[in-house]
Amino acid sequence: MPTPNVSFEFFPPKSLEASFRLWDTVQTLAPLDPSFVSVTYGAGGTTRQLTHEAVETLHKTCDLRVAAHLTCVDATKDETLTIANNYAKAGVTDLVALRGDPPKAADRFEPHPDGFASSVELITALKDAGDFTIRVGAYPDRHPDAADLDADVAYLKRKFDAGADAAITQFFFEADTFFRFRDACARAGIDKPIIPGILPIENWSKTRNFAARCGAVIPAWLDDAYTTAQRDNREELLSTAIATELCSDLIDGGVEDLHFYTLNKPELTRDICAALGIAPKVALAEVA
Template sequence: RALAPLGPDFVSVTYGAGGTTRQLTHEAVTALASHYGLNVAAHLTCVDATRDETMAIVDAYAAAGVTEIVALRGDAPQGAAAFAPHPQGFASSVELIGAIADRGGFTIRCGAYPEPHPDSPGNAADVAWLKRKVDAGATSAITQFFFDADTFFRFRDACAAAGIAAPVRPGILPIQGWAGAKRFAARCGTSVPQWAEDAFAAAGREGERALARDIAVRLCDDLIAGGVDALHFYTLNRPDLTAEICASLGVTARQPAAA
């Protein structure tokens, strides 16, 4: 309700850690698609499911009128040290993307890492893996969050040099709480710059929200100045800060068409 008036290209609904909310994800996706007039992209992972089970979810989305999927490998289930594919499941996001593409009828988005994925040996491997996902059928990518626009620009240039023609959209994380953002960064390989540590330490709890808004707006301004034409916000189910950032960027509610 809070963000739909801004006219997003799509909204996505994630899985919980380890695919634990698979049924709730399906229910949320179908409700948003049916009742709120939003283009919904459903997250789908390879975690803890057979190929047949995963493709049954794809078929159920299609039956509900969902035409977009964000296809991901997914994180290790709770308590597991590392991701391990189900014996009868998809071993990677590349395999999952290929199966969805072969089925047809979906726009497929995938993840991308402007800084090395925790399981990756380095940036070059992440670019090569993204190319495999695009070659398998992904039509665009959404990056993990980052703090500096140059981090994204270096990755975008490397993708172009590797022949990746699909759009790579920067993922923006409005910082709802500094401690939580740092834990999130540690899990996904995002480097935390010292300037951010110093800024949040100086701001304290009372100034944290205003600082978070300012950092996000400056980052988005830098990205737009560098040629970025679409931004993907990780709202974490808390829309107000994202709405404030969008307003600062000049993105306001769309007026309904005249009758």
């Protein structure tokens, strides 16, 4: 089986304890030589400043290519482009451009009166603003705001036409879900990279609730498997096996890149990578 390229998503810390957890996560996963790592915004852009600090710290202190999440939520166009330009001045030219989730108190996304109304508008402005590498979101299962999967594919094509360089998918649970989406994208004329997003399942109950909110289809067999695993206290073993099999199926189907949503808990991701034959390329002591 070919060894895939990997990348990892982190989220910015909100406390001193969380800062140590992020650093431990980086120390654990950086030796796997990721193509890039990304740092998220919180829901509704709530961790914007923390994201900036985490991105610049990782860029300055680690030999990692860092991609900063940038959204349209609760900011003017000028504010958003200023953030992007400040990243560029700091040497960070990789961005993950997203519309963004609405704040927790809101039922749906409402653009700032002077802000970008969509990810397509944001991507267009970023391509005009500088020499950025722009990754965007993609949805193998229907996005909650989309009429159907065809609408998701058509909108992804608009993002690429606006200047996006690659897409990272929302997580999903079965390889066929990704393959159907990839085929639909190819039929629509999309030829840019689409990277599968992998969510190692730390807690099935929380993952299930998250999947329901973001539209990821939950197969019945997965519910049954976790019911049994929880009863037998084998949930972590099941999570490793399921994610490893999913990644193996994707690689067998021609996938060359995998993006892991780590939740700043690196152990499962590390174990899955090990099972896929991805060995550390540098010693932990050298990552600093």
